[in-house]
Amino acid sequence: MPDLMLPRALPAQLLPLAIAAALAPLTATAQEASTLDRIEVTGSRIRAADAETRQPILTLTRDDIAKQGFTSVADILQNLSSAGSPAISRADALASGEAVGGYYIDIRNLGAARTLVLLNGRRLGATTSGLQDLGQVPISVIQRIEVLKDGASAIYGSDAIAAVVNVITDSQFDGAEFSARVGQFSQGDGRAQEFSLKIGTQGERSGILLAAEYSKEEPVWAKDRWFSRDGNAGPDYPGSGWSPISKQGAHCDPCSSETVLPKDERWWTLRDGGDPNNPGDYRPFTADDNVNSNEQMMLQTGIERRSLFASAYHDVNDNLRLQGEALYNQRITDQQIAGYPLQYDVPVDSPFNPLGEDTKIRRRLWEVPRTTRSELQTYRLSGGLVGNFELGGRAFDWDVGALVNRNRLTKTGHGDGSRFALDRSLKPECGTAADPNCKPWNPFLPYGVGGPGSLSDPELQKFLFPTFVDTGETTTTTYSANLAGSLFDMPAGEFGFAVGYEHRREQGRFVPDAFSQSGQSTGLESVTTEGAYSLDEVYTELSIPILKDLPFARELTLNAAGRFSKYSNFGNTLNSKFGLTWRPMDELLVRGTIATGFRAPTIADLxxxxxxxxxxxxxxxxxxxxxxxxxxxxxxxxxxxxxxxxxxxxxxxxxxxxxxxxxxxxxxxxxDLKPERSTSTTAGVVWSPRWVEGLDVSLDWYKYTIKDQIILDSxxxxxxxxxxxxxxxxxxxxxxxxxxxxxxxxxxxTNLGLVQTQGYDLGIRYRLPELAIGQFKVDWQTSYTSQYDEEGSNSKGEKFMDGRVGEPGYFRVRSNIGLDWEKGSWGANYTLRYYSGMRENCVRNRPCTDPDRYANGEPEAIRKVGSNTFHDLQVRWTAPWDATIAVGAKNLFNHQGPIMFSQPGSAFPYYGGFDIGRSIYMKYQQRF
Known part of the structure; x- marks a missing residue:
């Protein structure tokens, strides 16, 4: 059977979220596209001609991904002009909890939990806080990525508020492909390597695909970058903001019983070469003794991933297909931050206390930096039956399917002390016959100074610093059934429909170490998160053709969808979506949608x-x-x-x-949280002028309103x-x-307040006529945010909308321009990534560019910085032995962003979404 016949007869749906386009590459030739005259794309379950232009969908093909040198799905999506700040960037060294190390995408800055992520049309597993890790998807099997920049809760249910990202993998690969990529920053650090192998075979009625991938990225240290090496005030203020809890250590004399020490108390530290038992050998602690904790901190975490992916199908007959897929992924993330800033009471009877009274000490435990290794294992299995039948001369498509996605997490931490052990180590009986297993500690000895009780003793470190283990597990289980087809003919075409049912269960837990739960660790206290909920949903979607092949109405179609959801934890919700497509002439399409949406509270929320x-x-x-x-x-x-x-x-x-x-x-x-509610509206045009062959222009306006936000207060x-x-x-x-x-x-x-955002997306793609010097293609994508407001109230109780456009991550303009050139076996790709200027609130001893600014009747001095542009370049050669060799550089000119004292998306004075150096790489891909 020819490859194209089955996808035309059968939709590639296994579950309600699957799409038939997964069985037909988007890079098909024009002749193939005309054969597949009815397709199904992300955002709709009804197959129709030209369906991919009816909604604001951005598609990234395998070639787009390869030519820009991306190493992960998150890197691909974070490069979109409509992407917001990373939910947890790799520069957020102080981040903790189960989500650290994952890759998450935030479209329109509405939050990563408000962008639904699908793998082949089915939900990815989520953390207990609702974040979906894109790092578990092996990049070697990706065929394309479709991004629906519109609300779609009526089609997909909860979380599809800002956008839907559908990662579509190969389904009918025949042959073998090996790929290797190595790279590092020009500073000589951050070494990255990636290896993948993909094998597939296709028979007359069956096919199978197997893929394995390994990648590893070494960490980058804060001491090795210009903006973080001198502390968190940047290079212009060396020493400013350094911690007074230093590796020197200090004690107070005299001390008070107050939790917060009065200003007139004096702090003393041991002089060089001094005797810790002699009170006269201590000198006053000064600002010169402060410590730069960034010297011990990772600026960018290290990540290692191992993935296995398999998919298969078998055509039982011409009208029935059995198919499924399996995924295993292991992700290991390493973090390191500076040794713990201990503040502790030393009793008068401690053998190391030279003062003859209870005292307070503060000491950065520099000898033992705090490290965390997070290991997440993902097990994913899905399968089902897909078929079609005829009734009354009409074709109908159906599918039934099931999915199980399980994430298991183990976090191993070291460097936080046991308060029980610390108490024992300061008692007079420690190390004596009364307590022989105890290791005494002298907190008055600075870092690097030996002697009895020195923290440099490995045995003492083992005694004071146990290994802490947190565990977690989340499971997503779904069952679904769908039916689609046409009910009757109208003058302008078929009246199409789709109906379906889905049952989903989400359960999860995160269990901190017993030390953390009891408060006996110097680290953060936390207790177990555990819960579950289930839901049943039914939906319907209609496609109503109104006009066709008339003057100024080549097409006029109305789409309507509704979804009823019944949750076990909060009750029912009904959401709808309406879309209108008008094609006044063949080369011009006008489109618009209005939709309601919701986001259910997560397990961690509740x-x-x-x-x-x-x-x-x-x-x-x-x-x-x-x-x-x-x-x-x-x-x-x-x-x-x-x-x-x-x-x-x-x-x-x-x-x-x-x-x-x-x-x-x-x-x-x-x-007691209730769901968020949203309304989204889009309107746009798609223009492909006949007189400029190869040119496609799209312009879309969007507006989102979100009520009753589920947010962690700040x-x-x-x-x-x-x-x-x-x-x-x-x-x-x-x-x-x-x-x-x-x-x-x-x-x-809490459910707090209102968010409104609106703006414009402009896309221009132009394939120039082939010239003697080669073939050129231009891809220009721009997002302009005209409004991003959050509700607030002033001292009079008056409500107002507080504008955030211009804050870090909330860029007024983000724009990417890509130029691709190809001639014979050679090619090159050049990309410019533009970010408009940013602003932040001012603080004392920092420059203010607008100290007299007022907002909402209140003083609000700000600091502004200019725009930033990063340049990327890749050069490739297709070898005669069916291989491709590419070399490239991300941030070609090693552009440095501005110092940002507010540390947005980072633990350092730099925007966490910007490049931290020039990254150079080489890639080899061999096809067999």
Whole structure:
């Protein structure tokens, strides 16, 4: 049977989310496309002619991926002009929890949990917080990626608010292909390697594909980049913001019993060569003793992946196909941050205490940096029957299928101390016959100084620093059935329909180590997250042709869809979508959609355990904030004195902002959350002028409104609402000490406020006539964000929309221009990636470009930085032995982005979505 006959007769649906286009490469020739006159694309289950242009869909083919040197699906998607900031970038060294190390995509800056990700039309497994890791998809088997930049909850259910990303793999590969890629940054670090092997065979009625992939990327260290080597204030402020909890160690003399030390207390550290038992050998601790913790921190985490993928099908007869796929993926992520900044009480009876009284010590445990290894294993199995039949002279397509996706996580941490062991190590009986297994520790010895009780002793390190193990598991199970076809003929064409049913169950848990749960670790406290929910859904979709082949109406079609969902945890929801396609002439198409959507609360949202963190923030009641409100009624009413300076680690006044608290704050889940609601609207045109062959232009306007957002509240938002805007209800979870310092803040997940965003997407693709010097193709994609507003309220209780366009990640303009050249066996691809300028709030001792700016009636000094453009280049050669050799560079001119003191998407003063250097690579691909 010819390859094209079966896809025409059978949709490639296994489950409600599958698409028939998975069985037919998008790179098919024009002749093949005319044979497949009815196709199905992401965003609809009804097959129709020219379906790929009826909605704002961006398609990336295998060639697009290869020519730009991408190493992962996330890299591909993060390069889109409509992509927002990474949910957890590899530069976010302080990130913790089960999602660290994953690759997540955020379209339109509406959040990664609001972009639904599919693999061959079926949901990827998600973390308990609803994030879908694109790193589990092996890039070697990708045929194309379709991105529907529109809401589609009526078609796919929860999470399809901002967009739908459908990663489509090879289905009918015949032969073998081996690929190898190696690269590194021009600074000599970040070495990356990737190897893949793909084998497939096709028979008359059956086919099978097997693929294996291995990749590894070495970490990059903060000390090796210009913006992070001098600390988090950048190279212009060396030493600023360094931690007063240093590797030198220090003790107070005299000490008080207050949690936060008064300013007049003195801190002392051992002089060089001094005797730790002699009080006279200690000198005052000064700012010169502060430590740059970035010296021990990874700027970019190390990642290693192993993947196995298999798919197969068998045509039982001309009207029935059995098919399925299996995926195994192992992802290992390594993190390292500086040794723990310990603040501890040393009892008077400690054999190493030379003062004759209880004292407080603070010491960066520099000898044992904190490391975390996260290993995630994914097991995925799906299969089903796909068929067609005729009834009353009409063809109908049907499918039934099932999917199980299981993620198992193990996190192994080292470098946080056992509080039980620390207490024992400071007691007089430690190491004696009364406690022979104890290892005594002398906290007065600085880093690098030997002697009894020195932390450089490996045996003491083993005693104080156990290995912590967190575990987690999430499982997605779905069963589905679908039917599609046409009901009757209308003057303008067939009245098409699709109906279906889906049952899905989500369950997950994340279990922190017992030390973390009991609070006996110096690390963050957290407790178990565990829960499950199930849902049943039915949907229907209609395609109603109204006009056809008339003047100024070559086509006029209305599409309508509705989906009813019944959840076990919160109840029912009904969502709809309407679309209109008008083709006034053959070369011009006008399209528009309006849809409602929803996002159900996740397991972590509803059943997450309490967790703690040391947050970085700016206290508006402190005089260090550029937009300080020190002295206003809200601050003085909370006991904040005039002239108060925000305190950071060690109870010392902050010298850099945002400033990390020395106290743990706590965040909670919320079992009473309700779903988010959204409305999305798009309108656009697609123009392919006859008089310019090879030119395609698309322009789309979009608008999203999201109500009742499910968000994890932020410390800065709470403090602003409480003290700047005067919202007393937002002050309830804030606790301050006698000196005004925030000693505790409790916050959590809530349905809060409104988000509105709108803008334009412009796409221009032009294949120039072939010239003597070769074939040129231009691909220009631009996203313009005209609005991104979040609801707020001022001190008078008045609601307003707070604009965020221009903040890091919320770029006014992102634009990619790609130029591809090919002549004979040679080719090259050149890409420019443009990001418009950014702004951030100012803090003391940092430059402000607009210190007198006011927003919403309040002072809001800001700092602006200019636009940034990165250049990529690849040169390739197709060898006579059916191989392709390519060399390339990402960020060809080693462009450096600006210092960003707010550390957006990063643990360092740099935007986490920007290149951190020039990456050079070489790729070899052999086909057999």
């Amino acid at each position: 059943y997450g355990g309490t967790a703690s963190s040391f947050e970085s923030y700016v206290d508006p009641c402190g005089i260090g904030a550029t937009n300080t409100v020190n002295g206003n009624a809200a601050c003085t009413g909370a006991g904040v004195p005039l002239g108060y300076e925000q305190l950071g680690q060690g109870g010392k006044p902050c010298t850099g902002y945002p400033c990390q608290t020395p106290d743990q704050f706590f965040r909670d889940s919320n079992p 410390v800065d938002r709470i403090l602003r609402d409480c003290y700047v805007l005067g919202n007393a209800a937002r002050c309830e979870g804030i606790a301050r000490g006698p000196d005004g310092h925030i000693t505790n803040l409790r916050y959590g997940t």
